[in-house]
Amino acid sequence: MHDVVAPTPLEYSRWLSDLVGGDVFLKCENLQRTGSFKLRGAYVRMARLSKQEKARGVVAASAGNHAQGVALAAQLLGIKSTVFMPHGAPLPKERATRAYGAEIRFVGTSIDDCLRAAREFEAETGAILIHPFDHPDIVAGQATAGLEIVEQCPQVRTVVVPTGGGGLVAGIASAMQRDGMPISVVGVQAKGAAAYPASLAAGEPIALDRMSTMADGIAVGLPGQVPFAAIQAYVDDVLTVGEDSLSKALLLVLERAKLVVEPAGAAAVAAVLDDPKRFKPPVVVVLSGGNIDPVLLMRVLRHGMAAAGRYLSLRVRIPDTPGGLATLLGRLADVEANIIEVLHERISETLDLDEVEVALQLETRGEEHRMRVLNSLSANGYTYTLN
Incomplete structure (x- = not known):
C-alpha cells in the first residue's frame, strides 16, 4: 500500500x-x-470492494478529512464518489475534496447529520457507504x-x-x-x-x-x-x-x-x-x-x-486629562508589555465626565508576565476589565 x-x-x-x-x-x-490519516482506512475499504460494487459508486459523510481520503481513493481506483459535508465545513477541506473529483452535497451541521443523508443516498442509488470509522x-x-x-x-x-x-x-x-x-x-x-x-x-x-x-x-x-x-x-x-x-x-x-x-x-x-x-x-x-x-x-x-497568558485584552479607565493616555502607555512600557492595538473611547454612558476608556490588546511573555502587567496597573491606580 x-x-x-x-x-x-x-x-x-x-x-x-x-x-x-x-x-x-x-x-x-x-x-x-x-x-490526515483518513486515506489509510478509505483506501483499504474501497480497494476491497468487488468490481460490481465499485461500479455503483461510493458515498461518504465527513467534515473534511475523511472526505478527502474517500475522494482521493476513489480517484485512484476509478470510482465515482459523492460526499455529504456539514454546512460550515472548512473551506480548504471542501476545495481539496472537489479537486480529487468528488461531488459535494451540504446538509446539516454535524457528521451525524451527514451520515443520515449518506445512508438515505445509499438506499436510493445503490452507492456503497464508506463509513468514516464504523467498518x-x-x-x-x-x-x-x-x-x-x-x-x-x-x-x-x-x-x-x-x-x-x-x-x-x-x-x-x-x-x-x-x-x-x-x-x-x-x-x-x-x-x-x-x-x-x-x-x-x-x-x-x-x-x-x-x-x-x-x-x-x-x-x-x-x-x-x-x-x-x-x-x-x-x-x-x-x-x-x-x-x-x-x-x-x-x-x-x-x-x-x-x-x-x-x-x-x-x-x-x-x-x-x-x-x-x-x-x-x-x-x-x-x-x-x-x-x-x-x-x-x-x-x-x-x-x-x-490561554497561555501571552495575549491580554482589556479595557482601562484613565483621567480625561492631557497626557493621560501617554502616562498609561508609559506604565505598560515599564513592565515590557508589547502593545498590539489601542482604541481611545471618549463617549460612553458608563463613563464619568472626567474619564475616558482605553481598549488595549497586549502581547505578554506568559502567565507570570501577564500577572505582573495587571498588578502594575492596579498598583498605579488604574481600574480595568478583562475582555
Whole structure:
C-alpha cells in the first residue's frame, strides 16, 4: 500500500520529552497525503470492494478529512464518489475534496447529520457507504499507522491518539496487540464532544445530546460499534481536553515542532500538556491531521496565546486629562508589555465626565508576565476589565 499511502515521519520532541521526563515522539499523520490519516482506512475499504460494487459508486459523510481520503481513493481506483459535508465545513477541506473529483452535497451541521443523508443516498442509488470509522476495513486501514509506529519506535510504551468515532485509536490499539509487549494506548476527545467516556461506562455506544468544540475532526456524537468493541478490549483510557488546552497545544506544535495541525490533530498533545507525568515513556503522540482553514488558524492561535497568558485584552479607565493616555502607555512600557492595538473611547454612558476608556490588546511573555502587567496597573491606580 506504500504506493498510495506514504509512511509518515516520527519526529523526536525535545520540549514534550522535557515535560514528560522521557522520550516523546510525534507521529506526523498531518503530513500524510490529503493531510490526515483518513486515506489509510478509505483506501483499504474501497480497494476491497468487488468490481460490481465499485461500479455503483461510493458515498461518504465527513467534515473534511475523511472526505478527502474517500475522494482521493476513489480517484485512484476509478470510482465515482459523492460526499455529504456539514454546512460550515472548512473551506480548504471542501476545495481539496472537489479537486480529487468528488461531488459535494451540504446538509446539516454535524457528521451525524451527514451520515443520515449518506445512508438515505445509499438506499436510493445503490452507492456503497464508506463509513468514516464504523467498518472493519476502515479500522484495518487505520491500523497501518500503528504498525508504522512499532517499526519506527520498537521501544514505545504509550501511544496517545486523537479520538472521534474511534477508528484510528481502535486500529492503532489493535496493531499493538503483539508479542505481549506492554504498550498502553490512550484515546483523547474534546470535552465538548466526548461520547466515549460515558459509552464505555455504560458498556455500549451512547449518543450525545449536543456537541460544541473547535475540533470538528473529532466531533462525533455516537461511537461506532466496530471501533467501540476494539476500544473496550485494547484501549487503556479515553481522556478529555478543553478548548483552551486544544488551542495551546496547536500553538505550541506550530512554535516548537514547526508543524501545522488542526485542533483535532492537536488533541493528543493537549492531553500530554494537561498531565505530562501520566504517560509512561517512550511516548508516541499522534498528530492526526493538519487541514485547517487559515482564518480558523488565526483565531485559534489568538485563543491559544490568551490561554497561555501571552495575549491580554482589556479595557482601562484613565483621567480625561492631557497626557493621560501617554502616562498609561508609559506604565505598560515599564513592565515590557508589547502593545498590539489601542482604541481611545471618549463617549460612553458608563463613563464619568472626567474619564475616558482605553481598549488595549497586549502581547505578554506568559502567565507570570501577564500577572505582573495587571498588578502594575492596579498598583498605579488604574481600574480595568478583562475582555
